[in-house]
Amino acid sequence: MAMSVGDGGDERPMSDINTTPLVDVMLVLLIIFLIAVPVVLQSVEVELPKVEFEPTTTKPENINLAVRGAADGTCEVYWNLTRVNSQELLDRAVANLKGVVDRLGSNITPDDIPEVHIRGDVNTPYKCIGGTVYQMQQAGFVKVGFISEPPAGTNFRRA
Template sequence: MNLNSGGSARRGRRGARRAPMAEINVTPFVDVMLVLLIIFMVTAPLLVSGVPVELPESSAKPLDQKAEPIDISIDKEGQVFLDSEPVSDGELSARLEQIAGEQDPDNPRQIMLRGDTAISYGEMMKVMGELNRVGLNSVSLLTTAAAAPVTEGSSEEQ
């Protein structure tokens, strides 16, 4: 009798094994995705421009672009950047002449000129004068979008 009762106890333990878990634990996956989302949200605004410039506002519509434009930025200290590289006044003239000599006259490259709101009008005109002197006349002045003005008859005032 002892043998039989011992055998049934073994079978009972064997039959009481845990069943394999068929569910997928997604908590680590969600944690990793949230961390990646935060990283992309923080780094995305930094990738927009290499030179921090506070642009003025405008209600003009954006232009369609075919070729990669040349980006010229002037920061609030008056430092000029050509495609995110700082350039001096003398170096700017030479680099612009080189760009003008390399471009196709039938399809000129667009120049994107960005100037901080803190710079003087003369600093912006100095760069635009150099662009005109070397023959780069397809210049766009970049701004930020302005808020729509409220008219007197609109429902927002009521």
């Protein structure tokens, strides 16, 4: 590291800025940040699910629910096209499942239980969707799924 020392007979003061100490400080800070940054950045290894579009088979006995948030912050749940509140949803779900069990008797398998398909609006609060899923699970339904719009340009073939 060089430093200019006034030599010769020139008696006026030196007007050049000595940048050597500034460069030294910046190099030290750069080294400190290069060492410290990997320690600060922590990440948890997570394997994200692979999403594949699989068309659903709609059976007549499946339950279709539409859920959206109202302007006043409440939740609106529609059983097919009929609006229901939380208690009515539970009562209808229990009655529906009881009818299936009575109809099939003791020969019931998990495949015989109807599925619940929930269509949730994009702007629906989580509490509305979560509450609907919880109510349907309380009623005894084990297959609760979400209906979404496929990505644009997706071609699929129904089997």
